[in-house]
Every structure is written in structure tokens, then in C-alpha cells.
Amino acid sequence: MxxxxxxxxxxxxxxxxxxxxxxxxxxxxxxxxxxxxxxxxxxxxxxxxxxxxxxxxxxxxxxxxxxxxxxxxxxxxxxxxxxxxxxxxxxxxxxxxxxxxxxxxxxxxxxxxxxxxxxxxxxxLYPQPPAWRDAAARFWDLTRGIRGIPDVLVAVALGPDGPEEAHFGAGPDTYRIVGSADQLAGVFTGADYLLSALEHGLRVQGTLSQLSVMTAASWKVRFDV
Known part of the structure; x- marks a missing residue:
């Protein structure tokens, strides 16, 4: 509305x-x-x-x-x-x-x-998270200019009907984030810390350097900086 x-x-x-x-x-x-x-x-x-x-x-x-x-x-x-x-x-x-x-x-x-x-x-102060695909798309738009951000972000939502994937960007450097729809929406909107989400079942695939950059991206979205 x-x-x-x-x-x-x-x-x-x-x-x-x-x-x-x-x-x-x-x-x-x-x-x-x-x-x-x-x-x-x-x-x-x-x-x-x-x-x-x-x-x-x-x-x-x-x-x-x-x-x-x-x-x-x-x-x-x-x-x-x-x-x-x-x-x-x-x-x-x-x-x-x-x-x-x-x-x-x-x-x-x-x-x-x-x-x-x-x-x-x-x-x-407790808004309902958007659909995970929408959250991922907005996250990518807000963070794609960060120095060192991977060329491609792959978000994988795990659900009762099997995994669903969404790809953002193009190039050889890929970072994958896997979790439930709620976990993905939480991280991509900034409602959840990326590192805290990892402690609660979210999974990532990439290098430590990429994790560092993605953590910075998560903070950018969380604190609107």
C-alpha cells in the first residue's frame, strides 16, 4: 500500500x-x-x-x-x-x-x-521481509559497485519443492549464498547480519576474500551507508 x-x-x-x-x-x-x-x-x-x-x-x-x-x-x-x-x-x-x-x-x-x-x-521496526528474489535483486543493485564484489551473485533458496536459483551479474568470479527463503531475505535486506546468519545455517561458497567483501556489502545494506 x-x-x-x-x-x-x-x-x-x-x-x-x-x-x-x-x-x-x-x-x-x-x-x-x-x-x-x-x-x-x-x-x-x-x-x-x-x-x-x-x-x-x-x-x-x-x-x-x-x-x-x-x-x-x-x-x-x-x-x-x-x-x-x-x-x-x-x-x-x-x-x-x-x-x-x-x-x-x-x-x-x-x-x-x-x-x-x-x-x-x-x-x-519489524517489517515483513520481501520475497527473497526481490531482496536479492535490490541487494545486488545497492552493492554491485563495491570494490572487489564478485562478478556474479548466485542465490539459492532451499524449500520443500527443491532448490531455486537466481543469478545476478555476469563474469567468471562467482559467489553463492544458500539458505531458506527467509534467511536469504533477511541477509539481503540487512535485517540479519551475514556472519550471524552463517551461524544459523546459511551457507556460502567462495573465497575468504570474497566473504570479506560480501560482509562489507551486508553492512552497507544493513546500515544504509
Missing amino acids: QTTTSPPAPVTGDARVVIDDTGDARVVIDDDATPIVRLLGRTLRDSFRTGHAVDALERLSGSVAVRSHNTPQAATVVVGDGAATVTGGVTGGTDAALVVDLDSRVAVVASDGDPLLAEAVRQA
């Missing part, structure tokens, strides 16, 4: 506007953003782009503190008029608070404060 809303007010100082694929300014993050700010900003951008949880965000406004469940990382998400601003740290009071597992697709561990606002932001 696509929605039409007014963009957030112009931002001054050390912040930058992230433009989604429809051309609307929907997410604003710190210019010198910390990893948690970049991760939350990218996740919210995915939600706005796909229309996930946007209805609730258009009806509500307020600020939500988001804290990592196992690290000191924290950020503040301010929503209103179908847009969001993400800044590093938490200063002063907020309308709601979420404690999240950043390594598990920003899954909420605990919440407090305004229940409707907390739930709306929780949903927006």
Missing part, C-alpha cells in the same frame, strides 16, 4: 533526510549517525517504502526511546504525520520506551509507556 503524506518539516543542524523510493521525505536521521540510528532509520525506511505499519504511524504522534537489550546503544524515534525522526541517545522524557534485540530483527524484548504508540513503532 502506498500512502501520500506531507514530508516532515525541514531539518537543520547535524541531520540528513533519507528519501524513500517514492521520492517522499519520510525518515530523518542524524548526519553523523551511530549504528543503532542507522539501523533503525533503514528499518523504518523499509516500512515506509512497503507501506508496513504506516497507517498506525499516520494516526499517532510522539516520541519513543529505543534501547538495546544487551548493549548501551540507545536512540529516540519521533513519529508524526506519517514521518519519523531518529536521533542518537535518549534525553528527557519520552511517551513510550522499547527494549529491543538488535541482532534479532529489532525484536522487542520489553515495552513501557503509551501502549498504542509503542505498538505502532514496534510494528514499524
Whole structure:
């Protein structure tokens, strides 16, 4: 679902506007953003782009503190008029608070404060992954210019009907990633760390040098850098 809303007010100082694929300014993050700010900003951008949880965000406004469940990382998400601003740290009071597992697709561990606002932001921070082929195609478009990236990316989805393959690029240098459709979508969208996914059953075929480059590509997509 696509929605039409007014963009957030112009931002001054050390912040930058992230433009989604429809051309609307929907997410604003710190210019010198910390990893948690970049991760939350990218996740919210995915939600706005796909229309996930946007209805609730258009009806509500307020600020939500988001804290990592196992690290000191924290950020503040301010929503209103179908847009969001993400800044590093938490200063002063907020309308709601979420404690999240950043390594598990920003899954909420605990919440407090305004229940409707907390739930709306929780949903927006947990968008449904796209089809694995679409995720792989977008990953390739975003990362193909990285120095040392393999000529060809082969994604293999394992399912009950057997493996399905998708090929991107052309040339002799090939890198293969094999896993379930959900694992592939998670890595290709940046929802999951590549190295963490390897610990949970994802498989790759390539050189250590290629793994290093693909890890960098995974971070680029995850943190929108």
C-alpha cells in the first residue's frame, strides 16, 4: 500500500533526510549517525517504502526511546504525520520506551509507556521481509559497485519443492549464498547480519576474500551507508 503524506518539516543542524523510493521525505536521521540510528532509520525506511505499519504511524504522534537489550546503544524515534525522526541517545522524557534485540530483527524484548504508540513503532521496526528474489535483486543493485564484489551473485533458496536459483551479474568470479527463503531475505535486506546468519545455517561458497567483501556489502545494506 502506498500512502501520500506531507514530508516532515525541514531539518537543520547535524541531520540528513533519507528519501524513500517514492521520492517522499519520510525518515530523518542524524548526519553523523551511530549504528543503532542507522539501523533503525533503514528499518523504518523499509516500512515506509512497503507501506508496513504506516497507517498506525499516520494516526499517532510522539516520541519513543529505543534501547538495546544487551548493549548501551540507545536512540529516540519521533513519529508524526506519517514521518519519523531518529536521533542518537535518549534525553528527557519520552511517551513510550522499547527494549529491543538488535541482532534479532529489532525484536522487542520489553515495552513501557503509551501502549498504542509503542505498538505502532514496534510494528514499524519489524517489517515483513520481501520475497527473497526481490531482496536479492535490490541487494545486488545497492552493492554491485563495491570494490572487489564478485562478478556474479548466485542465490539459492532451499524449500520443500527443491532448490531455486537466481543469478545476478555476469563474469567468471562467482559467489553463492544458500539458505531458506527467509534467511536469504533477511541477509539481503540487512535485517540479519551475514556472519550471524552463517551461524544459523546459511551457507556460502567462495573465497575468504570474497566473504570479506560480501560482509562489507551486508553492512552497507544493513546500515544504509
